[in-house]
Amino acid sequence: MAIARDQDVELTVTTLAHGGLGIARLDGRVVFVSDAIPGETVRARVTEQKKSFWRADTVEVLEASPHRREHIWAEASIERAPEDRAGGADLGHIDLSHQRELKQQVLRESLARFGKVERDVPVEPVTGDTGVNGLGYRTRISLHVAGGGTVGPYAARSNRVIPVQSLPLAVAEVAEAAPLAEKMVGVQRVDVLLAAEGGARLIIDEQAPSPIVERVGEREFQLDDGGFWQVHRSAAQVLTDAVQEAIIPERFDAAAGNLDLYGGVGLLAAAVGDRFGERTRITSVESDERATEHAAENLADWLGARTVNARVDRFLVDLEGAVGTRGAKGATVVLDPPRSGAGREVVERLASLAPAQIVYVACDPVAFSRDVGTFAELGWRLEKLRAFDLFPHTHHLEAVGTLVPIDA
Numbered sequence: 136m137a138i139a140r141d142q143d144v145e146l147t148v149t150t151l152a153h154g155g156l157g158i159a160r161l162d163g164r165v166v167f168v169s170d171a172i173p174g175e176t177v178r179a180r181v182t183e184q185k186k187s188f189w190r191a192d193t194v195e196v197l198e199a200s201p202h203r204r205e206h207i208w209a210e211a212s213i214e215r216a217p218e219d220r221a222g223g224a225d226l227g228h229i230d231l232s233h234q235r236e237l238k239q240q241v242l243r244e245s246l247a248r249f250g251k252v253e254r255d256v257p258v259e260p261v262t263g264d265t266g267v268n269g270l271g272y273r274t275r276i277s278l279h280v281a282g283g284g285t286v287g288p289y290a291a292r293s294n295r296v297i298p299v300q301s302l303p304l305a306v307a308e309v310a311e312a313a314p315l316a317e318k319m320v321g322v323q324r325v326d327v328l329l330a331a332e333g334g335a336r337l338i339i340d341e342q343a344p345s346p347i348v349e350r351v352g353e354r355e356f357q358l359d360d361g362g363f364w365q366v367h368r369s370a371a372q373v374l375t376d377a378v379q380e381a382i383i384p385e386r387f388d389a390a391a392g393n394l395d396l397y398g399g400v401g402l403l404a405a406a407v408g409d410r411f412g413e414r415t416r417i418t419s420v421e422s423d424e425r426a427t428e429h430a431a432e433n434l435a436d437w438l439g440a441r442t443v444n445a446r447v448d449r450f451l452v453d454l455e456g457a458v459g460t461r462g463a464k465g466a467t468v469v470l471d472p473p474r475s476g477a478g479r480e481v482v483e484r485l486a487s488l489a490p491a492q493i494v495y496v497a498c499d500p501v502a503f504s505r506d507v508g509t510f511a512e513l514g515w516r517l518e519k520l521r522a523f524d525l526f527p528h529t530h531h532l533e534a535v536g537t538l539v540p541i542d543a
């Protein structure tokens with residue numbers, strides 16, 4: 136008998152897919168299942184029926200995994216109807232150390248499938264997270280406002296605002312400042328953030344940006360309150376350390392045309408300069424004008440630092456055509472693209488500039504693995520790799536890899 140949308144089916148989940156959904160099979164067809172754990176048998180409601188796959192939401196656990204825990208967020212629990220579950224903590228029903236094992240497996244499988252490389256590294260916890268069960272780390276939270284003024288997160292895979300009483304992933308100051316009990320009629324979005332100075336603040340819709348200060352060790356970074364900064368309170372420090380460690384010193388030349396691509400406000404250019412000295416030549420390239428202005432100020436005390444406001448692809452075309460310079464030959468390149476990855480064009484252009492090493496900071500394992508695959512076609516190999524759990528209770532992970540020419 137044909138199975139209809141909204142009908143319940145029994146599924147056994149075998150693995151976790153990139154994106155945090157479980158994978159099950161039904162009559163040979165792939166079904167992506169929310170709120171399940173590999174090894175579990177669940178009753179799930181079919182929500183989508185495409186030709187190549189279906190989607191379903193767990194409504195009851197029939198055989199539970201030993202790694203199942205009470206969800207860290209009552210409003211996201213499977214006790215609720217799927218459409219009433221808050222989004223943003225899609226692994227919150229899984230034991231924290233098992234979440235990391237599952238993310239490790241996602242990275243390993245992505246690299247094998249899209250990067251054609253066998254690599255298996257642990258997803259390292261941020262110091263201090265395990266002792267507090269991975270809670271209270273977000274210094275930034277985006278909330279949305281429903282027609283009637285109710286403020287809350289969206290439900291998973293939907294634009295439905297879910298009223299909630301708490302924000303367990305937020306740092307205490309952000310959780311307290313979030314206007315969860317207010318009615319904000321006429322508003323669409325509220326961002327709540329905590330910078331290093333000045334307490335928590337709200338950003339309502341497209342309000343004019345104002346500068347804030349973030350701190351990493353002794354170093355201060357100025358940026359706009361609506362601008363990009365890492366979400367986990369320790370992420371900027373973790374990535375600074377990881378990038379410094381990922382650079383192979385024997386391949387580093389302070390006088391080469393070193394690059395910090397997708398540089399934001401200069402965090403990782405500063406990491407390179409802090410390790411190799413203020414005379415290190417490095418150009419930070421960023422497409423957002425305000426972020427580039429801040430990067431110029433943040434890197435002002437570095438004799439060798441320069442900032443360029445440009446799209447990375449265009450910048451690389453110009454660099455290729457530049458006469459009388461070494462371009463990026465022998466350079467160290469830090470590459471920290473948005474979720475979609477650098478993409479084939481950027482990877483091809485970069486490889487043709489013959490840098491000595493590329494440190495790739497990746498927030499999406501599949502996009503990263505695809506780019507690693509493209510680099511491999513062009514004669515590059517993944518020399519080092521680490522992964523970090525910068526987003527506990529969600530499927531997200533951060534990877535930092537060093538790529539070098541195959542013959543290096």
Ligand SMILES: C[S@@+](CC[C@H](N)C(=O)[O-])C[C@H]1O[C@@H](n2cnc3c(N)ncnc32)[C@H](O)[C@@H]1O
Nearest residue numbers: 363397398399402421422423446447471472473
């Ligand atoms: C993942 S963030 C990294 C920022 C910085 N490296 C950091 O760690 O704070 C990616 C940055 O790339 C910028 N960006 C996105 N697409 C870009 C492009 N095509 N060219 C240059 N910058 C881009 C974004 O504005 C954002 O600042």
